[in-house]
Amino acid sequence: MAPPIPLLAVCGSDGTSLLRGPPQCELDSSFQRDSRPSRCLTFSRDGTLFGWCNGHSVxxxxxxxxxxxxxxxxxxxNLLEFSPLNNILVTWQPYTKTQDSPQGEANxxxxxxxxxxxxKALYQKKAExxxxxxxxxxxxxxxxxNNELHFYENNDFNSIANKLHMQKVSDFALSPGAQxxxxxxxxxxxxxxxxxxxxxxxxxxGGASAALANKSFFKADRVNMQWNQKASAVLVTASTEVDKTGASYYGEQTLHYLAANGETALVQLAKNGPIYDVAWSPxxxxxxxxxxxMPAKATVFNLKCDPVFDFGTGPRNAAYYSPQGHILxxxxxxxxxxxxxxWDVKKYKQVSKPQAPDATYFSWCPDGEHIVTATCSPRLRVSNGYKIWHYTGTVLHKQDAAAGSELWKVHWQPFPEGSFPERPIKYQAAPSELGTTEAAPIQAYRPPALRHLPATPSSKLHEDEPPQDLRPGLSGEKSLSKSALKNQRKREAKKAAKQETKPDPEPACLPAPVSNSQSEACSGDAETDKKIKNLKKKLKAIEExxxxxxxxxxxxxxQLEKIQKEEQLLKELQELQIK
Incomplete structure (x- = not known):
């Protein structure tokens, strides 16, 4: 049986529509497009239901x-959500007070x-x-x-089955999966x-004695807690609003690990700076x-919080695993x-390197083959639109928002686990009329006076760190430690620099071409050489x-008068070099 074709929900200032997913990306015939603006849409967890609000009704x-x-x-x-088994629809609207209702309405x-x-109607003042x-x-x-956790059982919201009360419980995260x-x-x-x-x-x-695991730490104004899918461990990113050392305007972040078996750890990171993203593998x-x-590092850790693979450094601030977990x-x-x-996570081999400038949203399709990137308002109010990609870097579908319109949200239809089997990873770009967006290699800037000379290792603004496989038992460069790799690169750079500056065994004095570079030429006459040197110095200043x-x-x-003399100086230099 062929796997289903996912839907992509799109909403914006010109309405809400459903597309029948890649590679066709055509409007779904069973959904009558709603032309009224809608900022609020969602799918049920199993993808069988779709809900939205268009400003008139839900x-x-x-x-x-x-x-x-x-x-x-x-x-x-403003917000919609389905319960896991689709028995309940939850709606939220901004909390307001009126003269008739000074306590406000249950929102x-x-x-x-x-x-x-x-x-049941409840009070919830904040959208968070x-x-x-x-x-x-x-x-x-x-x-x-009010700093308590209220537990309800079997969707009976008229009575609280259990409470967890501790001083100022600020946040919580319920585990996924079964009981x-x-x-x-x-x-x-x-x-x-x-x-x-x-x-x-x-x-x-309640109480520390009843806890499966307990982890305390300082420097935390807020936390983000993430369970893995098996509900065996939690990752806690603790953040402060201000870095008291003044090193970063992002504040300070630390990453903590708690397991249901009671194990806890502080995840040791190999580079100072912010923690941009943390993602569990499926x-x-x-x-x-x-x-x-920046340039930021990315590292994969195991459940012992030991590094498994280091992706080196690069311009990155997010990580996204495919639903099957085979691509990162x-x-x-x-x-x-x-x-x-x-990246192919099993081989730790790079598949492609596409570029999606101005993207404000990224999401994997449930099939593990396609992704969507979008530029949405209000994060960016210009160049709104979305692209559907194959993971090999090919753009399969592109849709720009109409002039004067805004794109607000795109959302894939979810599916139950196992609906899409893992497929072998391809390294050749999928065919498409829109092509790929592989970024061209960027060369470091070099002044015109140095462009005729061989590049030196010191011309880089910073030294990028290459990927390292840190799994035990590997041979070759991959098994070297970080310090050993750094020393090896230094030795190779020093050796290359010596080879570039090594003099020729039989130097010859050849007439230099007409150029405003700093390469020296010898004419045999000391006075002429001095004039040539002065002219080149003036030409270099004009170039700057x-x-x-x-x-x-x-x-x-x-300074403008100096530039006007360039042609005259070049003519004088040519005449001296011909002599």
Missing amino acids: SVLRCADGSAVSTLNLPKT LQLWDLSSGRLI SWCPSWSEDEKICVRSV PSKVAVYVPGSKGAPSFVRLYQYPVL NSTEFCVVYGF VLAGFGNLRGQMEV LKEQQASGKVLQKN
């Missing part, structure tokens, strides 16, 4: 045939999808962490309320006490960290140029002035 339909499931009169809805609403009945978290079987639902459910909770430090994260297994909650046994001052994309978006590095003028600098009157 609509839910079946993806298979486009038939309507429910329509709710909720024009102010978080839970709806029964089969009947359209309102199950707005949605309750369900276990995969919907037997447990968790919500943070038993686990929860990671974060309590920020105060009055000199450290912050900490604890893991609990429901329903045994196999739950490895994770990738992108970190360090390292990318530099935001204030970087949009360079993507596509012309470069300054081209870069936009306003020159003085005497």
Whole structure:
């Protein structure tokens, strides 16, 4: 049986539409395009339902045939989410107070999808962490309320089945997968006490003695907690708003590891600087960290927090594993140029290096073969549009927003695990009329006076670090330590420099061509050589002035007069060299 073809939902100022996925990328015939602007859309976790709000109502339909499931009169809805088994639709609208309702209206609403009945209306002032978290079987639902975690069972929201109360519980993360459910909770430090994260297994909650694991740390204004898919471990990125050393305006970040078996560790990173991204592999046994001052490093670690593979340095700030876990994309978006590095994770071999400038969004297609990049508003209000790629670097489909329109969001239809099998990785670019966007190699700038000379290793602004396979038992350069590789590169650079500066065994005095470079020529007459040297010095100064003028600098009157004398000086130099 052939695997299904995913849908891609697209919404913006000119409406909402569904595309039937790659490689055709055509409008889905079962969905009647909604021309009203919509900022809010989502798919159910299994991809069978699609919901969106167009400013008039919230609509839910079946993806298979486009038939309507429910329509709710909720024009102010900003956020939507389905429960894991599609029993409940959660809607959120901004919290407001009125004269008639000084306490405000309950703005978080839970709806029964089969009947359209309102199950429960709750207060949720902030959009951050707005949605309750369900276990995969919907037997447990968790919500943070006033520094407490409230647990509900079997979607009964009229009674709280359990509570976890600690001083100032600031954040939590419920584990994915089957029962038993686990929860990671974060309590920020105060009055000199450290912050900490604890893991609990429901329903045994509360107190350090009941915790599966406990990790305390300083320097944390906020945390980001990520479970792996098997719910065996959590990665905690702790961040401060301000770096007190003044080294970075990103603040300070540290990465901590907590396992359900009680093991904890601080992940040691090989370069100072911010932690830009942390991503678990879908196999739950490895994770990738992108970190360090630019050019940033990227390293894969195992569950012992030992480095497995170092991708070297490059312009990157994000990491994305394919749904099957066999491909990893390292990318530099935001204030970087949009360079993507596509890696075969099993062989640790680079597949392609495409470029998506101005991209503000990236997402893998569930098939593990295609990706989408988009430039969305309000992050960027110009050049809005999206591209669908094959991972080999080929652009298969490109759509720019119409003039005067904005693109707000694109979203792939998800599928249950196992819907798309892992396919062998290809290294040859997939055919496409739009071609590839492989970036041309960038050469370091060299002044005109040095361009005729051989390049030297010192002409680089910084020394890029090459990838290193850190797995044990490898031979050759890959098995060398970081310091050994660095020393080896220094020796090779010194050797190359000596070879370039080695004099010829039989130097000859040849007439120099007409040039304004600094290469020396000998005429046999000391006075003539002196005049030639002075002329070349003047021509070099003129060349520098012309470069300054081209870069936009306003020159003085005497500098402009010097430039006007270039032709005369070149003529004099030619006459002296002919003699």
